[in-house]
Amino acid sequence: MRLLLIEDEARIVELLTAALSRAGFVVDAVTTSADGRAALALVPYDAAILDLGLPDGDGLAVLAATRSSGNQVPILILTARDAVEDRVSGLDRGADDYLVKPFAVSELIARIKALLRRPGGALGTVLQAGNVAFDTIGRDVKVGEARVVLPRRESATLEQLMRRLGRVVPKTVLAEKLYGIDEELESNAIPVHVHHLRRKLLEAGATVEIHTVRGVGYLLEETRP
Amino acid sequence: MRLFRPRSLQLQLALSLATLYVTATAILVGVLVYQAYSTADALSKEDLNRRARHLANVAVVDGSGEPRVELPEWLASLYSSGTFLFDVRRADGPVIVASNAEVRDLVLRLPVPGDEPAYFRLKHFGSGERDYFGLTARVDSRIGPLRVTIARAADDDVLVRSLLREFVFNVAWLIPLVVAATLAIGILVIRRGLGPLRQASARAATIDPGSISVRLPEENLPSEVQPLVAAVNHALDRLEKGFAVQRQFTANAAHELRTPLAILTAAIEHLGGTDEAVAMLKKDVARMNRLVDQLLRVARLDAVALDVSDTVDLSTVARDVVAYMAPLAVANGRSLAAQGVEVPVLVKGNRHAVEDALRNLVENAITYAPPRSEAVVSVDPTGTVSVVDRGPGVPADDRQHVFDRFWRARDSRGQGSGLGLAIVSEIMKVHHGSVEVSDNPGGGAVFTLAFQRSA
Numbered sequence: 001m002r003l004l005l006i007e008d009e010a011r012i013v014e015l016l017t018a019a020l021s022r023a024g025f026v027v028d029a030v031t032t033s034a035d036g037r038a039a040l041a042l043v044p045y046d047a048a049i050l051d052l053g054l055p056d057g058d059g060l061a062v063l064a065a066t067r068s069s070g071n072q073v074p075i076l077i078l079t080a081r082d083a084v085e086d087r088v089s090g091l092d093r094g095a096d097d098y099l100v101k102p103f104a105v106s107e108l109i110a111r112i113k114a115l116l117r118r119p120g121g122a123l124g125t126v127l128q129a130g131n132v133a134f135d136t137i138g139r140d141v142k143v144g145e146a147r148v149v150l151p152r153r154e155s156a157t158l159e160q161l162m163r164r165l166g167r168v169v170p171k172t173v174l175a176e177k178l179y180g181i182d183e184e185l186e187s188n189a190i191p192v193h194v195h196h197l198r199r200k201l202l203e204a205g206a207t208v209e210i211h212t213v214r215g216v217g218y219l220l221e222e223t224r225p
Numbered sequence: 226m227r228l229f230r231p232r233s234l235q236l237q238l239a240l241s242l243a244t245l246y247v248t249a250t251a252i253l254v255g256v257l258v259y260q261a262y263s264t265a266d267a268l269s270k271e272d273l274n275r276r277a278r279h280l281a282n283v284a285v286v287d288g289s290g291e292p293r294v295e296l297p298e299w300l301a302s303l304y305s306s307g308t309f310l311f312d313v314r315r316a317d318g319p320v321i322v323a324s325n326a327e328v329r330d331l332v333l334r335l336p337v338p339g340d341e342p343a344y345f346r347l348k349h350f351g352s353g354e355r356d357y358f359g360l361t362a363r364v365d366s367r368i369g370p371l372r373v374t375i376a377r378a379a380d381d382d383v384l385v386r387s388l389l390r391e392f393v394f395n396v397a398w399l400i401p402l403v404v405a406a407t408l409a410i411g412i413l414v415i416r417r418g419l420g421p422l423r424q425a426s427a428r429a430a431t432i433d434p435g436s437i438s439v440r441l442p443e444e445n446l447p448s449e450v451q452p453l454v455a456a457v458n459h460a461l462d463r464l465e466k467g468f469a470v471q472r473q474f475t476a477n478a479a480h481e482l483r484t485p486l487a488i489l490t491a492a493i494e495h496l497g498g499t500d501e502a503v504a505m506l507k508k509d510v511a512r513m514n515r516l517v518d519q520l521l522r523v524a525r526l527d528a529v530a531l532d533v534s535d536t537v538d539l540s541t542v543a544r545d546v547v548a549y550m551a552p553l554a555v556a557n558g559r560s561l562a563a564q565g566v567e568v569p570v571l572v573k574g575n576r577h578a579v580e581d582a583l584r585n586l587v588e589n590a591i592t593y594a595p596p597r598s599e600a601v602v603s604v605d606p607t608g609t610v611s612v613v614d615r616g617p618g619v620p621a622d623d624r625q626h627v628f629d630r631f632w633r634a635r636d637s638r639g640q641g642s643g644l645g646l647a648i649v650s651e652i653m654k655v656h657h658g659s660v661e662v663s664d665n666p667g668g669g670a671v672f673t674l675a676f677q678r679s680a
Contacts, residue, residue: 011488012487015495080483101487102484103487105490106494167548167552168549168552170544213560213562215544215562215564216548221552
């Protein structure tokens, strides 16, 4: 996995490069928006990390230029500005995610991995959480080495939860993904699917846990040792 | 010695006016009384003149060649009652008739009149000891030139008395009334004139560091006060600029702290390991991050006028905030739930600010709730949203302080910046809503945000 880091603060570059390398990424770092634009145009990166406050111009300009050239590389924005307008304008111009400084490096790595896991992203087809692997093509679920067979809707539930590992998946989103427009949705259908799924994961010895966020949805987290 | 000078302009004017009116009225009444007396005086002089001429006219020479004064019966009795004194004599001396001997002697003492009658006053005259006003004059008659003297008792000023009585009863009682009415009108006019000033005062009373953009109204002010109000407004302009600089500084300082903090955060993570010291460092830097973040929020709330005119669905906000905060709650071994979020509850406000406020409350609830307990965000159709936890609650004594900036309970666990609830309170103020803390009947605290329903 090759990442481009566009950031002018030397210490941050140093620390991020070290952390990302340890996480298995190859990192190219540039410190100006001109270099960033040039690098993005030349190298097919798997993802880019873009700081908005650059010495030779606004990072948003790099974002706009990259998108207008048709380059759809996933871009995560780093910003010390957290004014709402900044977030919105960043996402409007085609950023895929943003983090506000100061951030935890582990969070940055998780977000990058999530971007790569997206359909069309470099990590592509296999979702991973704890010892659970979900092959989105074969729709195969493995806990450790053992295959777990899940009915269609339970497997779809697991996919949604794994795609948003560590974040809440609203019940409404699950309902949309699990049922067609014409299909009747019983009020306790989703809790029942989650209940079965939870039991099966537990029985298989999965190191993930489905938490209920009453009134809102569900949250998949890796079980803490 | 200093005169008493009231501080109130209104009172000063009223007092001056009252003094003016009372003085003017006193002078007016004095003049009227004087006029009445002098008119009465003129009248009584004329009366005496008429009587003198009459006496001369009725002087005749009878058959025996003796001069006599023939008075009608009724006049004779009046003239002898003591109210009048009279004496008629020939100009060359011999007395024709007189009230009594005292008068006869008196006339001899009076100056001899020329062409004009001579008037005189008598004090305690005669047996009656009465005061008299009279005249002595030369009057021509059929029996030759006469000297007629007639006087009338001065205490018999019936005319003047009745005149004054009439004046007092018919006119004088009106005077205090007119004075009172004039004063009342004067005070009303002053009050009305000072009305805009009172409005300006009321407006000035609302100015505090959060509403420094308020200016005093300069319309309809009395021109004497207008420069003062304008000067105050200019002073406020300068203060506002100063404030803005100050706030911008806070915002900038907080902002500038972020990059070094980001470096510090990353560096500590880079240390890795499960060292207890590293864990402590991580905790410390996390707290610092939070403080800087909250400072920046406060600075922004202070500096930027929040647009709260949008319609916000509390249910959506509650769901989003719960979804956003749930991973943190789970990481801390607590759970989070939303209640009453199935139907939209629309209120007036700013979506991001409402989220901020609610997120702060949820953060607190997660921090203070005991492990494995559930904090609940509950939306009510009346336009309120509450955060209920099972923590220790807020002691009644602390309730008025918890919303102050940098206030923290004595036994607080030290994670908070002391700004979270101040931010909440400020956001609610801008929304013309309220934040209240109460007891959860089952133990714990309930923080309730109340908004204005959207029409």
